[in-house]
Amino acid sequence: GMNSPGAATLLPEDEAWMALALAEAARGLGRTAPNPPVGCVLVRRGEVVGRGFHPRAGEPHAEVFALRGAGERARGATAYVTLEPCSHFGRTPPCADALLAAGIARVVVAALDPNPKVAGRGVRRLREAGVEVTVGVREAEAARQQAGFRSLVTRGRPWVVYKYAMTLDGRVAATGEGNGPVTSAPARERVMRWRDELDALAVGVGTVLADDPRLTVRGVMGGRDPRPVIFDRQARTPLSARALRPGTVIVTSPWADAGRLADTGATVLRAASLPEALHALGDLHLSSLLLEGGPTLATAFVEAGLVDEVRALVAPKLLGAGLSPLCGPPRGMADALVLRDLHTEILGPDLLVSGLLNDIPRL
Numbered sequence: 555g556m557n558s559p560g561a562a563t564l565l566p567e568d569e570a571w572m573a574l575a576l577a578e579a580a581r582g583l584g585r586t587a588p589n590p591p592v593g594c595v596l597v598r599r600g601e602v603v604g605r606g607f608h609p610r611a612g613e614p615h616a617e618v619f620a621l622r623g624a625g626e627r628a629r630g631a632t633a634y635v636t637l638e639p640c641s642h643f644g645r646t647p648p649c650a651d652a653l654l655a656a657g658i659a660r661v662v663v664a665a666l667d668p669n670p671k672v673a674g675r676g677v678r679r680l681r682e683a684g685v686e687v688t689v690g691v692r693e694a695e696a697a698r699q700q701a702g703f704r705s706l707v708t709r710g711r712p713w714v715v716y717k718y719a720m721t722l723d724g725r726v727a728a729t730g731e732g733n734g735p736v737t738s739a740p741a742r743e744r745v746m747r748w749r750d751e752l753d754a755l756a757v758g759v760g761t762v763l764a765d766d767p768r769l770t771v772r773g774v775m776g777g778r779d780p781r782p783v784i785f786d787r788q789a790r791t792p793l794s795a796r797a798l799r800p801g802t803v804i805v806t807s808p809w810a811d812a813g814r815l816a817d818t819g820a821t822v823l824r825a826a827s828l829p830e831a832l833h834a835l836g837d838l839h840l841s842s843l844l845l846e847g848g849p850t851l852a853t854a855f856v857e858a859g860l861v862d863e864v865r866a867l868v869a870p871k872l873l874g875a876g877l878s879p880l881c882g883p884p885r886g887m888a889d890a891l892v893l894r895d896l897h898t899e900i901l902g903p904d905l906l907v908s909g910l911l912n913d914i915p916r917l
């Protein structure tokens with residue numbers, strides 16, 4: 555009940571302050587791996603007295619920046635944190651201790667930390683010290699924002715998002731003369747934001763050979779390029795490929811002759827299977843992977859159960875013929891893969907439909 559020790563007291567304003575903490579956390583998206591993006595807002599008597607986010611691994615955690623900003627005003631305040639405050643000595647000392655030392659009276663947490671070094675101990679430490687702790691405010695949003703970290707820390711591999719843009723009749727590319735973009739500017743801007751927010755951007759070598767994409771971010775203020783990953787079993791990537799630069803990852807089979815690619819500064823990963831490849835990408839601290847095609851590679855991922863999330867952009871156009879986003883083996887309607895936790899949005903003339911195929915790892 556509400557009066558039992560550690561009961562989750564929920565105040566009407568909690569959701570709104572947590573939304574602000576999630577917005578803070580978002581500023582670190584794509585920059586924090588292998589750490590999570592985390593945001594923290596300190597509120598005293600209805601007023602924000604401190605805010606912070608985790609900018610990158612090795613730097614202080616969100617709570618520390620928020621406490622620094624608040625100074626003495628942190629005493630008696632409520633801390634809204636998107637992830638359970640840590641309890642361990644890592645690259646930085648425990649945030650639970652920092653919150654206690656600053657005299658924080660109440661802590662509201664969106665989601666528990668699945669890192670085995672924390673895993674509920676941060677919350678327990680705070681409660682044992684007499685701080686009131688509420689867990690689970692905007693939990694689903696937080697888990698989605700932290701999906702990369704959650705995947706990396708529990709599965710050792712990145713969270714995989716298959717993104718595609720198709721016409722209303724399900725074509726991702728024309729087979730006739732001329733092949734411009736499927737969607738309009740607002741949808742394409744959203745894709746650029748995703749590229750900025752995810753750690754890696756993957757395509758198959760077929761796409762490299764056909765389109766020679768740059769795999770960069772354009773038009774995002776303060777944007778940074780994701781790590782390009784080319785799935786190229788037989789090491790066919792041309793040395794002139796625009797996506798080939800120092801840092802680019804090329805995933806080949808263990809038997810491919812990839813010596814040619816080594817001089818480009820690219821990282822060649824040899825993997826015998828897709829799961830093995832994903833674990834190797836996890837070892838490179840890539841926590842999230844935006845898979846942008848083509849259909850052959852995406853189908854291999856889907857059939858192996860390795861697509862965790864789908865983001866489909868649908869343009870109100872008909873082509874009548876062309877490539878599909880997937881080219882898998884035939885399936886009965888009863889065996890269709892059904893997206894969960896659906897999110898839909900209108901972007902200019904286009905429609906965004908996104909949802910999950912796999913569960914986000916929770917504690």
Ligand code: AOF
Binds near residue numbers: 590592647707
């Ligand atoms: C928090 N607040 O802002 C973050 C947390 O190596 P360290 O010291 O940076 O610790 C990394 C771990 O701390 C990371 O795996 C995750 O469990 C937690 N991240 N915790 O209280 C933060 N970024």
Ligand code: ZN
Binds near residue numbers: 648
């Ligand atoms: Zn911490």
